[in-house]
Amino acid sequence: MEKPALTQFIDNLKSVPDAARxxxxxxxxxxxxxxxxxxxxxxxxxxxxxxxxxxxxxxxxxxxxxxxxxxxxxxxxxxxxxxxxxxxxxxxxxxxxxxxxxxxxxxxxxxxxxxxxxxxxxxxxxxxxxxxxxxxxxxxxxxxxxxxxxxxxxxxxxxxxxxxxxxxxxxxxxxxxxxxxxxxxxxxxxxxxxxxxxxxxxxxxxxxxxxxxxxxxxxxxxxxxxxxxxxxxxxxxxxxxxxxxxxxxxxxxxxxxxxxxxxxxxxxxxxxxxxxxxGTEKTYGLMALVKGSKPTVGxxxxxxxxxxxxxxxxxxxxxxxxxxxxxxxxxxxxxxxxxxxxxxxxxNPAKAPWYFLGLQELVSYSAFMGGIGIPTITLVSLALIPFLDRKGSDVGIWFGGAAGKKVFWQSVLFGAMVTVGMLALTITQGWLRTWIPNIPQLVITVVNPGTVLVGLYAWWSLSNIKRHNSIRMGAVAMFTVFLVGFILLTYVAAIHRGPNWHFYWLHSQWPPH
Amino acid sequence: MADGLPDRDISRGTKWLLLVSSLVVIAIMVGEARSNLSAEWRRHQKEYHKLLLAKALDEANKETARSFNIALQQVVVPELGVTDRCVSCHTGIDNPHMADEKQPYRLHPGTFLKDHPVSRFGCAICHRGQGAAVNNADAKAVHAYWDYPMLPGKMVQASCGQCHDPKAMKGRGGDILARGARLFESSGCRACHKLGGRGGALGIALDDEGRRIIHQLPLTELKGEHTVWNWLAEHFRDPRGVVPTSQMRNPTLTEPEIEALTTYILSLSKLTIPEDYITPDKYEQKYEALRPGRPNGAELYRQFCFSCHESGTYSRWDKISGRFIPAIRGKALAASPAGYLRRNIELGRDGTQMPGWRKSGGGLSNSEIGALEAYIRGGVKPVEMTASAQGRGNAGRGRALFAQNCRGCHGSGGKGGVAPALGSATFLSVASDAFILSTIKNGRPDTAMPAFQRAGTAGLTDVELTDLLAYIRSMK
CATH class of the missing domain: 1.20.810.10 (Cytochrome Bc1 Complex; Chain C)
Structure with a gap:
């Protein structure tokens, strides 16, 4: 006989925690x-x-x-x-x-x-x-x-x-x-x-x-x-x-x-x-197709x-x-x-968030190239990587092995050298506008420290493809120099750029306002 | 399990990481909760509660003290845009029993709160500082990212000027402000600075100067604290010590005067204050500005002219602007025809620091310019100019004569040098031929301008004078 509903209700109420669990x-x-x-x-x-x-x-x-x-x-x-x-x-x-x-x-x-x-x-x-x-x-x-x-x-x-x-x-x-x-x-x-x-x-x-x-x-x-x-x-x-x-x-x-x-x-x-x-009480149909000669269990x-x-x-x-x-x-x-x-x-200086400071440094050379051109080039290059570097058996291996590790370190060195060199040149000597005051803006948009760096990076990447006869090595080289460039430009913009985007070794050397 | 033990071991490191990280998370959360619960204002309110209990003598006070609730306090005055939490620590600010206590429990000094109840005014509207903050350092906000840090000491009087006429504050708790206001008028600040549309154009207009924020001021040369009041005070001590390119004359002020003037400048604000808060004396100040009484020439001279011309009875070499500032009063004027002086005041002299003072320029009314002219002339009658040109002069010869005799002071091409620019449009339109001729002939008494045709000297002939005139007229 069923319990009266009210009793059942009370029992259910009591057992809510158990039932919920x-x-x-x-x-x-x-x-x-x-x-x-x-x-x-x-x-x-x-x-x-x-x-x-x-x-x-x-x-x-x-x-x-x-x-x-x-x-x-x-x-x-x-x-x-x-x-x-x-x-x-x-x-x-x-x-x-x-x-x-x-x-x-x-x-x-x-x-x-x-x-x-x-x-x-x-x-x-x-x-x-x-x-x-x-x-x-x-x-x-x-x-x-x-x-x-x-x-x-x-x-x-x-x-x-x-x-x-x-x-x-x-x-x-x-x-x-x-x-x-x-x-x-x-x-x-x-x-x-x-x-x-x-x-x-x-x-x-x-x-x-x-x-x-x-x-x-x-x-x-x-x-x-x-x-x-x-x-x-x-x-x-x-x-x-x-x-x-x-x-x-x-x-x-x-x-x-x-x-x-x-x-x-x-x-x-x-x-x-x-x-x-x-089992003794079951019949078995085809349950799975398996590799090998017999099904494995457990x-x-x-x-x-x-x-x-x-x-x-x-x-x-x-x-x-x-x-x-x-x-x-x-x-x-x-x-x-x-x-x-x-x-x-x-x-003054008005600085973007740190992850955009590298770009802001490039913007200080050319607003269009730094803000739109080079970021687009970078993103497109990154997007193309899997379609350019298609074959290889080194998936899952850091740098694709010892050769790649070597390319990585060489690229770190190369990237650091050209980036620091270009920064030093720009900071101490200025750029085309300093040398030829009447130069058309379009020339600077196309040829500025940012685009020159991108060009050098691209050359480095291609030369690695040729030298190692491997697209993967070229990709490692390119990614690495871009990464190094990004880090260095961000660092310089964050630490060494002061009022009017002038270069200062230390923040304490900034003129007060 | 088929994989056996190794499966369990593989997570050993991550388990430790999980444990340690979780403990750090818990520790930080507990720490943050604790610091929220033991906030500065809570400690002060606990202390205040103790004081209340100790001071309660009768039953009613004891009851109030017992029922005191520790909670964040804030004054919100929407009309003034005020949300001030200062009272969270200064709980006893309007409690007369707290007169002798130390800060922050002490009663507000003076009778200010009687006329300015905290509930209607808040705190920061007078004291400035960051009313939203709930700790001392951030509330004072001197070295915080806050535009208007708390005014130090007596400088808080600057805030009276928002609703009161600064001059009316004398003897009403605003002595320093009132003194500053008087100093402003008597030190000739308006010669270069506009306030309420009246004043010269060499300096910046000061209408909103009291609300300047520190980042708007050049700080490279500033000695001492980077605060607006220190900047102003330093600027009054030595204008060029703070702004090397400043043309401001060195005011000779005593330290209390500097404090007073700084306070007054800090009071200048264009902030809109709701009508309810504006006092009758402020309205009177505005009424006076609209309906000025009989102008007083001497006072006007002091306000608008003295800074450059000083007494005006001698011409003087001004180091800052690198030119002579001409004498304009007394004998020097004897040679100027009627209308000449007035038009100079109205239009100014372009190419020099002298601005025009009519309504659209320096903001003086016709009757004020009249009073000024009368004062400057000081009763000396304008001279009838009799000298006349001898036919048409030859500007070419005049040019050579100018180079010989005049260029040394008046500059080449009439651009002006140590002496006034003769090429000035005002001058050329205002000065009559007779005036120019007789000035060259007789010079200007009490100035560096000599007479070029005095009896007994070689001097210039009348024809030469006419040639010079022709050349001067050709300057445009």
């Missing part, structure tokens, strides 16, 4: 491999990962955890960003004061903002290094070309997100950085002006208008950057990121050298076929481990590490907040 965790934490794989299958967040992970993918020295660090930073940024959105008011009247409120009166507001700032920097660094890791291990090769392109898109999104966030506090720092950004958007004018067609085809002016919604950085610009920062770009980034993850699985997990799965490799453990015992593909818990531990640890890094930085170092934005008081 069952509903969410099924049978508690998984005990067997079968349960572990179900853990991965049945969980929305975990099913994106395969049930088993190759041991090579868990090596610290291979991935350096960079992709996960970038993802962890993104999660931290999303969480802290939502918290900041609760208090932030995107209007020129209120934005700055809402930052002050976050700093002074919101409980934990200071550290939330600081962590947001540091996580943003960390995400940029991690994304850049992740790209370098993927490049140097040759992981862009087939079948991962598409994911390399998606990754490039993610890098651009990351930079755009970071930059759009820069202006939101509405302080002097962000205001003038945004002004620089807008002027870069306007820099095609340098070319249209040179041809005298700006009145007809004002690409630059249009770009600036689109970015700012006005001819200056003001209310409309702030709202645009806010919408981009909080809605459009995160949406795009998340979509691309989902695609990026999905493609990792589609492309067979993280890249790894072919050798690790060959008999004789140090970690190689061959599959030990179990003995399949047919074992898994070579060199893989269960994702739950091993991959979970690795991901959780890197996530916790990212949290720890951003929290420690955020606790001790405050995110900058300068005076309220003031169009009447230009910052």
């Amino acid at each position: 069952r509903a969410f965790l099924k049978n508690g934490l998984p005990e067997s491999e079968r349960e572990r794989s179900q853990m991965s299958f049945h969980n929305f967040f975990l099913h994106m990962q395969s049930v088993r992970t190759h041991k090579h993918s868990l090596r610290w020295t291979y991935t350096l955890g960079l992709g996960i660090i970038a993802t962890a930073a993104l999660i931290i940024l999303t969480a802290t960003g939502v918290l900041l959105m609760v208090y932030y008011k995107p209007s020129t009247e209120l934005a700055y004061y809402s930052m002050k409120d976050i700093n002074y009166v919101v409980f934990g507001g200071r550290i939330v903002r600081n962590v947001h700032r540091w996580a943003a920097h960390l995400m940029v660094v991690a994304a850049l290094l992740h790209m370098a890791r993927v490049f140097y291990t040759g992981s862009y090769r087939r079948p991962r070309e598409v994911n390399w392109l998606i990754g490039l898109g993610l890098l651009v999104m990351t930079l755009a997100l970071s930059f759009t966030g820069y202006i939101l506090p509405w302080d002097q720092l962000g205001y003038w950085a945004a002004t620089i950004g807008a002027n870069i958007a306007q820099s095609p004018r340098e070319v249209t002006d040179a041809f005298g067609i700006t009145h007809a085809v004002d690409v630059g002016g249009l770009g600036k208008q689109m970015l700012l919604g006005a001819s200056f950085v003001g209310e409309d610009a702030l709202l645009r950057f806010y919408v981009l920062h909080c809605v459009v770009l995160p949406g795009l980034l998340m979509t691309l990121l989902g695609l990026h993850f999905w493609r990792i699985r589609k492309d067979g997990g993280l890249s790894r050298p072919e050798s690790v799965d060959k008999p004789g490799a140090p970690d190689y453990k061959p599959v030990q076929p179990g003995i399949f015992k047919p 074992t898994a593909p070579e060199n893989t481990v269960m994702s739950w818990p091993h991959l979970m531990y690795a991901e959780a640890a890197v996530f916790a590490l990212t949290m720890a890094i951003t929290l420690v930085l955020g606790y001790f170092l405050n995110a900058p907040l300068k005076e309220i934005a003031n169009p009447m008081v230009p910052e």
